[in-house]
Amino acid sequence: MTSYRLASGGLVDRQSSLRFSFDGRSFAGYSGDSLASALLANGQRLAGRSFKYHRPRGILTAGAAEPNALVTVGRGGRTEPNTRATMQELYDGLEARSQNRWPSLGFDIGSLNGLLSPFLGAGFYYKTFMWPAHLWERLYEPFVRRAAGLGRATYEADPDTYEKCWAHCDLLVVGAGATGLAAALAAGRAGARVVLVDEHPIPGGGLLSDSATIDGIAAPDFARQAVAELATMPNVEVLVRTTAFGWYDDNVFGAVERVQKNIRQPSASAPVERLWRIVARRALLATGAEERPLVFGGNDRPGVMMASAARAYLNRYGVAFGRTAGVFTTNDAGYALARDLEAAGVDVAAVVDTRADTNFAWTGKARVIPGAFVSDALGGKSLSGIRVWKDGATETIAVDALAMSGGFNPVIHLACHRGGKPVWSDEHAAFLAPPRLKGLALAGAAAGRAGIAVCLEDGVAAAASILSELGFAARPAKLGEVAGDIVAGPTPPVWRVPGVTGKAFVDFQNDVTSKDIGLAVQEGYGHVELAKRYTTNGMATDQGKLSNVNAIGLLAEARGVSPAEIGTTTFRPFYTPVSFGALTGAAHGHHFQPARKSPLHGWAARHGARFVETGLWYRSSWFPRAGETTWRESVDREARNVRQNVGLCDVSMLGKIELCGADVAEFLNRVYCNAFAKLPVGKARYGLMLREDGMIFDDGTTSRIGESRFYMTTTTALAAGVMNHLEFCAQALWPELDVQLSSVTDEWAQMAVAGPKSRLVLQKIVDDDISNDAFPFLAAREVSLFGGQLHGRLFRISFSGELAYELAVPAGYGESVGDALMEAGQEHGIQPYGVEALTVLRIEKGHITHSEINGTVVPADLGLGRMVSSAKPDFIGKHMLSREGLTATDRPQLVGVEPLDPRTSFRSGAHILAKGAAATLENDQGYVTSSCFSPHVGSTIGLALVKRGAERHGEEILVWNGLRGEFTPGRLRDPVFLDPEGERLHA
């Protein structure tokens, strides 16, 4: 393959040669190349295939808007599909593969679609593939899906790391071209905190591709000097390879920095990408302008390129985009390219200028054809010539490359992310940013201005205006003298080229042609948003950067109105696509959410606990012993041991809230539905909290430790929710009450010591008398432990229905107290038990958890109606409780369920049907909320919420689990399966 690399010139480092491969073929490029420039230098024009017609496509741009040259880079977990070759820095060992072709890029069967194109116009798929109905999923759709899509993503996990950070600044400058550099310098010199971001590896923007001089210095060198000065300023941060992708509320910008996307083997000590959230007092978009393609036949043929891109490849990368070039332009940018091409020794066959009255003083060799159009680009997989149309006559000119320039669209993307609508300007022949943006301004080409001198001036002026608003004194700046700049000012746009015979593409990637736009209007989809959705114009990976304005122009022509009347579709993040990895940062895998571990976690682990994720917590589920082969064996043993001897369970995950203040009793009286005003010191009480809509919110015990000091426990699931709720009540509803709240969940290790021998065990470490008389059921007091070495809080409360206590000690002592209890309990047969056994014990007693408190039950549904105070004038939830639907007789009520045959079983989530009733939703009586095997009952038992359940004890029903094909005859019963009188509790 012949080289298109020029002998000299460009910013690449010719001393540093890099090897890379494309579709398995090995190539060489230079440090400083993009993948696109290196491919072009090697004469590799064909870079991809289009979406619908699989047309051969070449490299169209030199930047972020590239719609064609999308490749897959990397391998394994580092595979990245849809990478724009124009934005991918070349590195040694880069592996790139073309996409959306089969069997090969050169010969793609899919290109046969082109022959069917008369039948594949805009929206054709909405009109067919409907008969017979079942063939859509079986035949048509799989075919469509295989044919569609671009690159193939990997299923392997990403080996690299990502991170996120915040930055705060006075001024964020987006884009480090002439405008941005000038603005950043002015603001930096004035002492403002400046962040300057640019998506390319080298700051400079268009300066890097320009042959102009500033104060006699070559434009790229001028940029280098500006960056060098910025680097000396401690108040300025320059972020290269960083794309500002979104403008969010409060002037927060999202930006992604590609830290290690330019090396083959990223270092593990740094992220590959970094997400920046930049809080800017002011922002300046110096994002430049995107050149508009021209819509003519075969404008997608490899060899056709944007003029600015051809110039970038020439001047920045030292690569000629062809040997004999044509230029098709509506403005003076075409001449800037033609001049530079000729200076580099590239033959320019013709400059086709759409303006009949062009007065550009062309002095080069190329023939200028004014008032003419390139109607068609000719050739196959590569351009061979152009057909030039002038006043109805055509001539063919042989070229192997064609540059086009249809004018410029200011890059206003970010400025439109917060709802503002772009405004069409006839003067600029372009859409400009929405007016009156708060905290954000645009300057330079992004504001519709043209020329290096103007941009430098505009950058300084914009910075000065912002600085004065922020109270900084801007120093007068000397602007450089620009020479050799061909300024491409606005010219009338050309939407439709005359004489076209071939397919004229508007959206290259999605294969939307000018005919498709016309068809959309013809069929009633003429609104710009409908046209977009119907034709898919602007919905490709470039989000219409090149195509949208042309589509708007064509719509305007078709409808006979101005582009102003058409308006744009909505600009939305992301300016360019952003990876999941970058937006995720470090929060993945095991770090997706934080892990909470109890102070007794180590203790439980030493006893062989199997842990289970419960919210953020890891809870001990059961403690298998040698010889036990199933979890059920362990759980049965643990539950039995609690009923027979004594068990120790870690309940530290319960929410714990300390309440202090003179009005806490009154406060509790208002947040619980039952009475709390007269709770005596030294006593615990079970409480039910309701939501304002009357449904049960949470339950738990609250103990009065002192006159004005209370200790509340909540369920594990709602610990945070209850705390937020209580703070709401204390701060927003009743700020007049003297109540202070503190979450102390992490301060206390809490252990349930349960079983008939629990007192014997505890008494060995508790100094105080805890006999039944001295420490009766519901006693709650601070106690002395280990001869006064430690103090803890002891509560005589029971979830298991046994004689039981909960002992809270400062978290740091949790493990050692756990060990001491195990030692003290050894002679009494103490065993640790986990949350599974805890569940068995509580179901046997008919105690509720959030399985029953499902957000749709009132106290009466759970048999707790008597707890609801009728005496209190107010409590949260009181006022909604009397609604008809909450007092109706057909409400679900808590019952017990047991199988008729104890050898049979059922599961939670099964529904309840009346005996003999048909299995229909109308006949649904309720469902099993909790179930377990009860070693004490000797069968599966369950709790259920069943319509009118309280009056149906004894009724035979069917436990219906159609999902698992399990249908178990059972009986409803009282929900308390064990010790209904509660005698064991009071032992």
Place this chain on the structure above:
Amino acid sequence: MLRVSRRPKFVRYSALSVFLNGLSGNANWRPAWRTPQPKPHYDVVIVGGGGHGLATAYYLAKEFGVTNVAVVEKGYLGSGNVGRNTTIIRSNYLLDGNNPFYELSMKLWEGLEQDFNFNAMVSQRGVLNLYHSDAQRDAFTRRGNAMRLHGVDAELLDRDAVRRMLPFLDFDNARFPIQGGLLQPRGGTVRHDAVAWGYARGADMRGVDVIQECEVTGIRRENGDAVGVETSKGFIGCGKLALAAAGNSSRVAEMAGLRLPIESHVLQAFVSEGLKPFIDCVVTFGAGHFYVSQSDKGGLVFGGDLDGYNSYAQRGNLAAVEHVVEAGKAMIPALSRVRLLRSWGGVVDMSMDGSPIIDRTPVGNLYLNAGWCYGGFKATPASGFCFAHLIARNEPHPTTRQMRLDRFARGRVIDERGAGAQPNLH
């Protein structure tokens, strides 16, 4: 002399019509709908030219013989949530106030394209909800059984079955290991815009006036009854006025003096760059807010939780984006190198119990279809059908009997999640 037919040449869409039109350069395709000026009076005026409003008009005309109907839309057709959602359809609901309604919708989806002669790409690829704990499994068991009781397809998958189906989920390094999932095989996706277009075309063919860029600015009442709407195109009188303006229901209802149990919230959605087939079904993460499917065009379409604050802005913020994406990578680690192409926001009617309202109102002749939360898209056919039923017959369709406006006062809420009267928790 032959009479010139007013009917377009190839009014019916088919492979044949695509072929014949293709041969003639596609020059003969007619507009999919007319661009009518409003008449002074209609039997029914529907406010809102989104999926629900257009479906209502379509079924009024097709099933209930009410054709003197106008749909007024302040923007372009389908400019609301019908074109902003993540295209998922499913009927995996728990409560008897919802489940039969959504199953009716699923049945209508299953015959929709042939019914309205427009390929909306209804694709029953399956919807899988993952569970990560025993409690979630039990909740899914309850839901799956409720579905089964109503004859809706539901399957409970264990971890191995999920792994066979989607081996690339994070089974081995997850913070919240996947234990299994609840699958509705008939769930899937639909090309959302096409739904609006199909209904609009079908309604238009049957005489309904679909009037775009016509904003309602007031509701005129006489003797307590709604008699018409003031619009940017003048007053339009009507016998019955039907509101189907989800996202803006509160604002429209306020014009009739009603205050609704609804807040407007922004929900963001996302699409990735186009990829070759990556994921076949719809999957919902159970340990975070994330659901994803892949469009026929190749983009991964996904979403998550509300931003959480009241908003009419149709755009959200970065924190919510990160929240969703983190959950996505937690579920599918290989997404790491996939790139998000675009995010957008829709304004949804979040009702106080998470379920919709299809009912008459205290204002005479005024009918309300609102409160769709983020479940509106899948409901489109049934919503239109049942709303048309209510408007035409003045009594609720059997599947919407519980979707009453006064259910809050009566204590008969339809609260699937049990989250209570706080919309951003539903």
Place this chain on the structure above:
Amino acid sequence: MASLVPCPHCGSRPKEEFTIKGAALRRPAPDAPADAWLRYVYERANPRGRHEEYWHHTSGCRRWLVVTRDTASHEIEACRDAALTSAGGRA
């Protein structure tokens, strides 16, 4: 504002530190009629524009705040401690 919230105690802080409850309505008196309670619990003005709402600085000072915010532009007009406003307190 829905990116940053100007907490009166902590300064400007990112939204993700906060929990949002919803409209800041005054809780009716205990003896208020049923329809007053119904309005409080279930009915919402849901304006497009200025809106007073409760935000909790959950991962910060843990104070409940009344944020006055525009629901169309997301601009925050004011942010006060809930205990110092009359919106929630029983007057």
